[in-house]
Amino acid sequence: MTAVEDTPSVPLSPAGNPIGFGRMPRKEDVRFLRGQGNYVDDLNLPGMLHGAVLRSPFAHARINSIDTSAAEALPGVKAVITGETLAGLGLAWMPTLSYDTQAVLATDKVRFQGQEVAFVIAESRYIARDALELIDVDYDPLPVVYDAKKALDADAPVIRDDKEGKTDNHIYDWEAGDKDKTEAAFAAADVVVTEDILYPRVHPAPMETCGSVAHMDPVTGKLTLWTTTQAPHAHRTVYALVAGLPEQKIQVISPDIGGGFGNKVPIYPGYVLSIVGSIVTGKPVKWMEDRSENLMSTGFARDYHMKASIASTKDGKILAVKVDVLADHGAFNGTAQPTKYPAGFFHIFTGSYDYPAAYCNVKAVYTNKAPGGVAYACSFRITEAAYVIERIVDCLAAELKMDPAELRLKNLLKPEQFPYTTPTGWEYDSGDYEKTMRVAMEMAGYEELRKEQAEKRARGEYMGIGISFFTEGVGAGPRKHMDILGLGMADGCDLRVHPTGKAQVRLSVQTQGQGHETTFAQIVAHELGIPPEDIEVIHGDTDNTPFGLGTYGSRSTPVSGAAAALVARKVRDKARLIAAAALECAPDDLEWELGRWYVKGDPSRGRTIQEIAMDAHGPLELPDGVEGHLDAQVVYNPPNLTYPYGCYICVVDVDPGTGQVKVRRFIAVDDCGPRINPTIVEGQVHGGLADGVGMALMELIAFDEEGNNLGGSFMDYLLPTSMECPDWELGETVTPSPHHPIGAKGVGESATVGSPAAVVNAVIDAISPFGVRHADMPLTPANVWRAIQGSPVRTDIAVS
Amino acid sequence: MQVTVTVNGQEVTRDVEPRTLLVHFIRDDLLMRGTHWGCDTSNCGACTVWVDDEPVKSCTYLAVQADGKSITTVEGLEKNGELDPIQKGFMECHGLQCGYCTPGMMMVGRALLDKNPHPSEAEIREGISGNICRCTGYKNIVASIQWAAEHPVSTEASEVTA
Ligand code: FES
Ligand code: FES
Numbered sequence: 001m002t003a004v005e006d007t008p009s010v011p012l013s014p015a016g017n018p019i020g021f022g023r024m025p026r027k028e029d030v031r032f033l034r035g036q037g038n039y040v041d042d043l044n045l046p047g048m049l050h051g052a053v054l055r056s057p058f059a060h061a062r063i064n065s066i067d068t069s070a071a072e073a074l075p076g077v078k079a080v081i082t083g084e085t086l087a088g089l090g091l092a093w094m095p096t097l098s099y100d101t102q103a104v105l106a107t108d109k110v111r112f113q114g115q116e117v118a119f120v121i122a123e124s125r126y127i128a129r130d131a132l133e134l135i136d137v138d139y140d141p142l143p144v145v146y147d148a149k150k151a152l153d154a155d156a157p158v159i160r161d162d163k164e165g166k167t168d169n170h171i172y173d174w175e176a177g178d179k180d181k182t183e184a185a186f187a188a189a190d191v192v193v194t195e196d197i198l199y200p201r202v203h204p205a206p207m208e209t210c211g212s213v214a215h216m217d218p219v220t221g222k223l224t225l226w227t228t229t230q231a232p233h234a235h236r237t238v239y240a241l242v243a244g245l246p247e248q249k250i251q252v253i254s255p256d257i258g259g260g261f262g263n264k265v266p267i268y269p270g271y272v273l274s275i276v277g278s279i280v281t282g283k284p285v286k287w288m289e290d291r292s293e294n295l296m297s298t299g300f301a302r303d304y305h306m307k308a309s310i311a312s313t314k315d316g317k318i319l320a321v322k323v324d325v326l327a328d329h330g331a332f333n334g335t336a337q338p339t340k341y342p343a344g345f346f347h348i349f350t351g352s353y354d355y356p357a358a359y360c361n362v363k364a365v366y367t368n369k370a371p372g373g374v375a376y377a378c379s380f381r382i383t384e385a386a387y388v389i390e391r392i393v394d395c396l397a398a399e400l401k402m403d404p405a406e407l408r409l410k411n412l413l414k415p416e417q418f419p420y421t422t423p424t425g426w427e428y429d430s431g432d433y434e435k436t437m438r439v440a441m442e443m444a445g446y447e448e449l450r451k452e453q454a455e456k457r458a459r460g461e462y463m464g465i466g467i468s469f470f471t472e473g474v475g476a477g478p479r480k481h482m483d484i485l486g487l488g489m490a491d492g493c494d495l496r497v498h499p500t501g502k503a504q505v506r507l508s509v510q511t512q513g514q515g516h517e518t519t520f521a522q523i524v525a526h527e528l529g530i531p532p533e534d535i536e537v538i539h540g541d542t543d544n545t546p547f548g549l550g551t552y553g554s555r556s557t558p559v560s561g562a563a564a565a566l567v568a569r570k571v572r573d574k575a576r577l578i579a580a581a582a583l584e585c586a587p588d589d590l591e592w593e594l595g596r597w598y599v600k601g602d603p604s605r606g607r608t609i610q611e612i613a614m615d616a617h618g619p620l621e622l623p624d625g626v627e628g629h630l631d632a633q634v635v636y637n638p639p640n641l642t643y644p645y646g647c648y649i650c651v652v653d654v655d656p657g658t659g660q661v662k663v664r665r666f667i668a669v670d671d672c673g674p675r676i677n678p679t680i681v682e683g684q685v686h687g688g689l690a691d692g693v694g695m696a697l698m699e700l701i702a703f704d705e706e707g708n709n710l711g712g713s714f715m716d717y718l719l720p721t722s723m724e725c726p727d728w729e730l731g732e733t734v735t736p737s738p739h740h741p742i743g744a745k746g747v748g749e750s751a752t753v754g755s756p757a758a759v760v761n762a763v764i765d766a767i768s769p770f771g772v773r774h775a776d777m778p779l780t781p782a783n784v785w786r787a788i789q790g791s792p793v794r795t796d797i798a799v800s
Numbered sequence: 801m802q803v804t805v806t807v808n809g810q811e812v813t814r815d816v817e818p819r820t821l822l823v824h825f826i827r828d829d830l831l832m833r834g835t836h837w838g839c840d841t842s843n844c845g846a847c848t849v850w851v852d853d854e855p856v857k858s859c860t861y862l863a864v865q866a867d868g869k870s871i872t873t874v875e876g877l878e879k880n881g882e883l884d885p886i887q888k889g890f891m892e893c894h895g896l897q898c899g900y901c902t903p904g905m906m907m908v909g910r911a912l913l914d915k916n917p918h919p920s921e922a923e924i925r926e927g928i929s930g931n932i933c934r935c936t937g938y939k940n941i942v943a944s945i946q947w948a949a950e951h952p953v954s955t956e957a958s959e960v961t962a
Contacts, residue, residue, distance in 0.1 A: 025891050025892065025894075026891075026894065028899075029890070029891045029896060029899075030891070031899075032896055032902050033883065033887040033890055033891060033896070033899075033902065033906070034834070034874070034875070034878060034883075034887070035832070035833070035834015035835070035873065035874035035875045035903050036834065037833075037834075037899050037900075038833075039833075039836070039900070041827075041833075042827075042833035044828075125824075125828075126819070126820075204934075205934065206898070206934055207836070207838040207844065207846055207900040207901050207932065207933070207934050207935075208836070208838065208898070208900045209838070256898075257898060258836070258838075258899070258900030259897075259898040259900060259934045259935055261934070290840050291838065291839040291840050291841070292840060512898055513896075513897035513898025513900075513935045514897070515897070680894070682894075683894050683897055683935075683936060683940060685937075686936055686937030686938075686939050686940065687897065687934070687936055687937045688937075690933075690934075690936075690937035690938065691934075713839070713840065713841050713843075714839045714841050714843035714844060714932075715841045715843065719932050719934070721928075721929045721930075721931075721932060721938075722924075722926075722928050722929050722941070722942065723925055723926070723929045725937055725938045725939070727921070727939060727942075728937060728939050
């Protein structure tokens with residue numbers, strides 16, 4: 001049984017597509033199915049050269065010298081660039097999205113394994129790789145900070161000695177909530193439960209790695225950069241600021257992108273090097289990293305060591321929650337998040353429950369690991385927040401010997417409490433949480449599952465049922481509060497209706513598989529009545545789209561979706577004035593029905609949007625103040641985030657002899673407001689659930705004490721396949737956002753945020769008869785087995 | 801070294817370095833960009849093509865090994881302007897998002913159906929387990945292959961392929 005119902009029927013276009021919201025096949029599919037996608041590595045420009053990056057084998061080492069002569073002598077090699085070359089151009093260091101700096105190529109020392117040391121440009125990718133072998137770097141290895149917990153020890157080596165006056169590895173301390181009020185609530189509580197909870201380092205690992213093709217035209221001075229970016233406009237501005245290139249002469253093109261998940265938000269040294277390479281050689285230069293480079297050097301995710309405490313009455317009313325976080329940011333603070341939020345939106349950790357007091361503090365440190373931290377569909381660290389609250393609530397349920405569903409139902413926010421201000425200052429827009437939870441429990445057959453579990457336990461079989469109820473905050477964000485490197489997080493949208501009534505809509509956001517070419521056409525169709533097949537969505541090219549901050553943090557529908565709806569409404573208003581002129585009546589006499597303005601009381605007299613489009617471009621005399629043509633432009637500055645939420649239930653079977661976990665069922669009920677294209681929304685949820693299963697059970701970037709990356713290939717960094725993923729069971733409830741023009745809340749990351757806790761809670765529930773209350777991800781067979789034996793080890797480091 | 805292969809029915813001969821991987825030969829020498837690559841370790845299956853009708857990970861196969869053989873890539877699925885049922889299935893069932901794993905998935909799915917026209921869900925999951933998708937969570941890929949099983953090509957067309 002499924003609780004998913006199709007949206008009410010809307011009129012169909014001649015091609016059979018809904019003129020508005022509803023299921024339709026994706027417009028972008030045909031080119032991909034024919035093998036005609038256009039990804040960065042598919043680009044082949046005349047005279048194009050190939051770049052390859054030499055990377056450090058050490059996690060921390062001083063560079064004494066770099067000898068590139070043998071590499072330069074290899075036939076087919078055009079240039080070898082080192083940090084010294086870049087230093088001469090003032091480009092050896094670049095700013096990160098967190099106002100830190102990052103080496104483009106190392107000059108003084110290397111600070112993580114896989115760091116960029118030199119860049120070879122050659123006639124082919126094979127020759128470029130051959131040349132890397134010929135570069136001789138003389139390193140002096142240094143002591144390594146491989147464990148965040150030791151980063152602030154008095155004898156820890158200082159990683160960032162490039163920063164003047166830096167004598168330790170501390171980055172920042174940050175706090176949210178009311179500490180005193182929280183402590184008072186804890187002091188007065190009947191029950192307090194505390195747990196150390198690790199969200200280990202993982203990697204988004206999109207199937208397409210990162211890369212770019214740079215072409216600096218030596219004649220015009222125009223730089224064209226085809227690159228794997230989720231934020232083409234923001235990247236353009238950063239290149240202008242970093243390299244001093246005139247912004248009007250930079251065109252960033254983000255063609256088809258093979259998955260992003262946050263991995264393609266930052267600017268990587270490789271992109272900059274392809275630009276420098278093109279400037280140096282006067283030719284287009286392609287740089288595509290391989291998989292190991294992707295896993296070892298580009299934006300990782302999480303790495304949060306959390307100590308969470310929850311206080312409650314003895315009958316399970318939650319009173320307060322506090323979390324201490326030690327955040328491992330790697331060697332450079334390269335997290336991508338709004339400036340005022342160094343720990344992202346982590347302080348939404350209070351979750352979906354009603355209680356008055358909460359407090360968190362986050363201490364961030366440098367380690368000898370790759371930079372990054374905000375990535376992998378995390379909604380700016382809401383993954384960590386949702387995981388910690390849902391895990392600690394389950395720990396409380398275990399302490400109280402209460403059913404975790406009952407404990408949640410007792411504490412969930414009530415519909416009448418919205419808009420609700422959380423103890424850490426977020427204003428949740430709308431929600432009917434209990435309804436969503438009941439739908440999920442009904443779909444799962446929760447009571448029967450508990451009965452089955454009891455019977456199985458009596459027979460010595462270990463099944464577990466895990467629940468997660470999450471609240472997300474997406475669609476960043478209000479410009480006043482949210483910017484990245486000083487760029488406010490508002491997004492533009494342009495709409496042009498051509499004389500024949502066909503339209504082009506230009507977006508600032510960029511799809512990496514989310515189906516924007518379909519969804520945004522449907523939004524415009526919904527507002528204007530133009531069939532979606534008649535609307536072309538243009539995106540991913542800074543010369544041809546309005547400015548905006550791009551696609552991540554589930555912000556496309558909440559921000560640009562709103563912009564698309566509003567720009568269409570603006571066109572509709574203009575169409576009314578033109579229709580009034582054509583029909584020789586007052587605009588106030590007209591009424592709108594989908595695709596047409598008509599005279600009130602005389603529906604036979606009207607003009608379709610297509611007729612109005614021709615009128616707008618034709619000889620019709622337009623009223624004073626009405627310009628010709630039918631187009632409009634908006635910039636949408638969201639008044640608040642939107643707050644999608646959901647309830648997930650996972651059922652697992654655990655073999656206590658081997659620790660093997662089998663995910664038997666997964667029920668996901670999401671409330672993301674109205675669904676523009678339910679098929680696309682469901683696809684987004686499926687993908688996020690697979691991420692959750694992957695992180696909970698297998699994905700991990702661990703390090704050894706020399707700082708070697710132990711997850712540097714797909715042999716070691718395990719991703720879920722069709723065998724680990726169950727047949728997802730989806731449901732929905734619909735609670736619109738009151739402040740979004742079409743009520744939509746965004747959904748891209750909901751499942752990645754909400755699902756890991758459901759899987760982990762299920763596994764812990766299964767093995768709780770062995771006295772286990774918590775075990776850290778990933779719950780590999782070995783880690784589950786150790787937990788059952790009562791001898792867990794750190795999952796994030798391997799020490800000899 | 802000279803390599804002669806039949807690619808999607810057309811014979812081509814090229815000079816290649818012996819170490820050239822088949823995936824690079826297809827992409828960079830033949831300029832057919834539908835076949836992708838996603839790893840260095842034969843784990844992801846984005847590079848799957850058929851060599852003599854058997855799915856092969858072309859990143860783990862040298863171009864010279866294919867000498868004298870026939871290669872089918874995603875560009876060869878479409879016949880006479882008509883999409884193969886596997887392509888239609890992926891479209892009907894939203895079996896793709898970013899599209900990067902899709903050519904490999906379709907090559908594996910089509911090969912599976914050629915051997916086993918009515919696979920169970922478990923057989924499909926097993927059949928695609930050497931291919932990774934980061935976007936779809938596999939459910940709709942399984943459904944796409946099921947759709948293709950339920951909508952096979954007309955008898956005439958299948959005789960042509962057989
Ligand atoms: S590229 Fe990953 S298996 Fe061939
Ligand atoms: S559709 Fe993106 S990897 Fe499969």
